[in-house]
Amino acid sequence: MNSKLLFGFFFLISFSILAQNITVLNNQNEEPIPGVVVYNADKSQSEISDINGIVSIQRFSDNEIIFFRHMSFQDFSIEKSKLKATLSMYLEPLTEGLDEVVVSASKFGQGKRDIPQKIVSISSSAIALDNPQTSADLLENTGNVYVQKSQLGGGSPMIRGLSTNRLLITVDGVRMNNAIFRSGNVQNVISIDPFGIEHTEVILGAGSVVYGSDAIGGVMSFYTKSPQLSYTDNLGVSANAVVRYATANNEKTGHVDFNIGLKKWAFFSSVSYTDFDDLRMGSHGPDDYLRPEYVITENGEDQIVVNPNPEVQVPTGYNQINVMQKVRFEPRDNLTYDLGLYYSTTSDYSRYDRLIRYKGDDLRSAEWNYGPQRWFMSNLQVTKLSRHSLLYDKFQANVAYQNFQESRIDRDYQSVIRNSTEEHVDAISANIDFEKQLSLKTQLFYGLEYVYNKVHSYGEQENIEENTVIDAISRYPNGSDWSSMSAYTNFKYKPSSQFILQTGLRYNHVLANANFEENNVFLNLPFDTAEINTGALTGTAGISWIPADIIQWKLNFSTAFRAPNIDDVGKVFDSEPGAIVIPNDDLNPEYAYTGDLGVSINIENKVIIDAATYYTFLDDALVRRDSEINGDSYIDYNGENSRVQSMQNAAEARIYGFEAGIQIHFSEALKLTSQYNVVSGYEMEEDEKLPLRHAAPKFGNTHLTWQQNKLTIDAYAMYNEEMSYNDLAPSEQGKDYIYASDEDGNPYTPSWYTFNLRTQYKFNPALTLTASLENITDQRYRPYSSGISGAGRNLIVAVKYSI
Structure with missing residues (x-):
């Protein structure tokens, strides 16, 4: 064999081997996709793409169907013989749309x-x-x-x-x-x-x-995020690390997560730590939002000091840790076990809106802090598929335990008494949900749920001068419990791809028990216990109609309810200066009746318009209103003569609104999106119309986004319209300390806007830089009902590295 023939022989062998490797790419930007699982129908053979998106298909036979799966892309399958003709293939990202x-x-x-x-x-x-x-x-x-x-x-x-x-x-x-x-x-x-x-x-x-x-x-x-299996005997490992910094609150964030995948087992771990300093507001806006002075305590003495930079909201900083560990076990194709462990805790952090209140010429509070907000959850989920069961095609069973911890610590300016309350809630829940295809046109969803909550609540008063502690009234009745048992069914009828009907019913029964004997040492309520024993039947019916490819209509009617919880029945809290909320043992559920109509218009995927209007009637609404204890309208609470209030089924509410969005695709790279919301309505109480407390002012955003290959640029605006004094709910009209003042000296929310720019650049599959410049014009604004102003001009830079 001469040298030319030998070279040709080795060239053909090398090409044949290389042809067994393909590169998996993102269809939008042609970037390689690492971590794509490639397997055959019975999963007897499988491979994973590497950091460059390259995966071997050598182990698969020519007539086999090969499946490609990645959590961020649409699943894809193809016969290997058709795939061998190319050295690369493309996956479509999962994007929001009608087919999502x-x-x-x-x-x-x-x-x-x-x-x-x-x-x-x-x-x-x-x-x-x-x-x-x-x-x-x-x-x-x-x-x-x-x-x-x-x-x-x-x-x-x-x-x-x-x-x-x-x-x-x-x-x-x-x-x-x-x-x-x-x-x-x-x-x-x-x-x-x-x-x-x-x-x-x-x-x-x-x-x-x-x-x-x-x-x-x-x-x-x-x-x-879920653990990802390798579906092979080989170990699959991937990891991400992120660091981020923001200038407005000197944010310092670090995050790391990693996935270990085996054939039947997978493990996903995630840890995040964030540290925030005090937040700086913008330079252009109402002076009412400035922080001219604040309280410090030195050598046991409270002092009001001048803030050297009134735009810095002192004190607002805190830090937070989040940890998550998830495990997946897939012993068979139709059976999966998922265990999730979640933990989050903050440091102590100030309730800023309470620290900016005045009493006369002095600030009212020297301290008003939340203790660490802690949350733990363990969640075990079992998912099973069945082709032969008469009861289900798929079912999911969840058993979860959660623990919530929170506390509140406050002390008035120049007072030696520090008040503290601490709450713990243990929550157990169990769900089982079924899905069954009854025919080609009908589908049934149904399930059962049980929830049980146990509340532990404690109160104390500390004399910081004498270092003594005594028991005090707790925020909630200690040892109270709340439970819910329910069953639901949802029916889907799809006679054609143009018409879908969905309807459902749920029966929910709620029980609650509260004992006030411990708190009655301080309150002297006319009752020692309160019970909730109530049930509710709710329903929904809606249609989705697509008379043509260009248009879709959605119409839905539903009823909903909220049963009183322990906060409604048993809370004791100073809701505002000079007011104290007390328990009420005579509460009923509140019910809502809602209808909404939506339309989507899609013009060749170039212009997409989405609009909806809705109306909600809320009956027997639970609201905070003036009350009495043993005929007294005022009582002493923490040394202050306070107006007595309680939660009551004292109102009706009518809520209506309109929301609209638009997408315009000028090209494959350039698009404009915009969203706008109008919310209105009122509460009815004794034939008097009152503004809704949680009806936000008109608000929206507009984005102009350009995405090409490795670069994404997004220029956008966020905006709010004004909410006048007359549009504020009565409870908000009394909070002049969080609002700006209008020409008559009354509190109101001025309109505001921010211009922002953010960009993301992917240097390679491993390294991504994301940078944002928010509130470019440095506006000073405060969203409706908020006690803290939004960030001023804010540069945020994040770097992500993946393996």
Whole structure:
């Protein structure tokens, strides 16, 4: 054999071997995709793409169908013989659209076009570009959720004029709402680590049929990252590390996660640490928001000192740790076990809105802190598929335990008495959910749920001068409990791809018990116990109609309810200066009746318009109103003569609004998106119309995004309209310390806007830089009902490295 023939022979052998390797690329930017699992139909052979997206297909036979799977891309399959003709192949990213699969509406995957309600989805790639400091900021960036903050360590969502315990939060299918979720602003969403979220779905509107009590105004479902199996005998390892810095609050964040995948076992670990300093507000805006002075304590003496930079909101800094460990075991193709362990804790952090109140010429409080907000959850989920069962095609069973801890510490200026309360809630829940395809046109979802909460609450007073501690009134009746038992069914009828009907029912029974004997030593209530024993039947019916490819209509009617919890029945708290909330043993559930109509218009995927309008009637609404104890309208509480108030079924509410969004794709690289929300309505009490407390001012955002290959640039604006004094709820009109003053000296919320720019550049599959310049014009603004001003001009830089 001569040298030319020998060279040709080795060339053909080398080409044949190389042809057995392909590169898996992102269809949008042609970047390689590491961690793609490639396997055959029976999973007897499988491979994983490396950091350069290269994977060997040599082990597969030519006539086999090869499957490609990655959590961030659409599944793909192809016959190997067809694949050998090319050296690369492309996967389509999972993006929001009509064909997107959503889980929150039924706890099982459904096409988004089949759901009669409006659902907002946030993908992992969108979260990475948003680069949110907390999960509250993540929700705010959707343009559909308004977020109130009383301090930097907070974020209370508002959806369609409802908020707090009228909205439901779930994490991996487990409800986070507990027996002490309050009607005041709820900050628990910050316990969820945005670095650990794979995607988020927000149901705009009632979700009581699937989720039960509290899901009146909406459901926020967070789905965390899952362990990824290798499906081979080889060990698959991947990891990510992120560091981030922000100038407005001197944020210093570090995050690391890693995945270890085996054939049947996988392990995912995630750790995040964030440290915030005091937040600086903008330079251009109302002077009412400035912080001219604050209290310090030196050698046991309180002093009011001048703030050298009134734009710095002292004190607002805190730090937070989030840890997550997940394990997946897949003994068979149709059976999966998932265990998740979650832990989050903050440092102590100040409730800033309480520290800016005045009493006469002096600041009212020397201290007003939340103790560490801690959350732990363990969640075991079993998922099973069956082709032969008469009862289900798929079922999921969840058993979860959660522990919540929070505390409050306050002391008046120049007072020697420090008041403290501490709360612990143990929450146990069990769900079992079934999905069954009854025919080609009909599908059934049904399930059972049990929830039990035990509340522990303690109070004490400390004399900081004498170093003595005595028992004091606790925030909640110690040892109280709250439980819920329910069953639901949801029916889906799809006679054609153009028409889908979904309807469902749920029965929920709630029990609660509270004993006030310990607190009656201080309160002398006319009762020692309170019980809740109530049931509710809720229903929903909706249609999704697609008469033509260009248009889709959605119409939905639903009922929802919220049963009184321990916060409603038994809370003792100074809700505002000179007012004390006391328990009430005579409360009933509140009910909501909602109708919403939506339309989507898609013009050749170039222009997409999405609009919806809704109306909600809230009956027997639980609101805080003036009350009495043994005929007294005022009592002494912590040394102050305070007006007695309690939660009561004293109002009706009518809420209506309109929301609209638009996408314009000028080219494959350039698009414009915009979202705008109008919320209105009123409460009726004794034939008097009162403004809604949680109806946000008109708000929205607009984005102009350019994405080409490795670079993404997003220029956007966020904006709020004014809310006048007359539009503020009565409870807000008395909080002049958090609002600006109008020409008549009355509190109001001025309109505001911010211009922002963010960019992301992927140097290679391993290294990504994300940078944002927020509030470029350095506006000084404060969102409605918030006690803290938004960040001034803020440069955020994050670097991510992956292996």
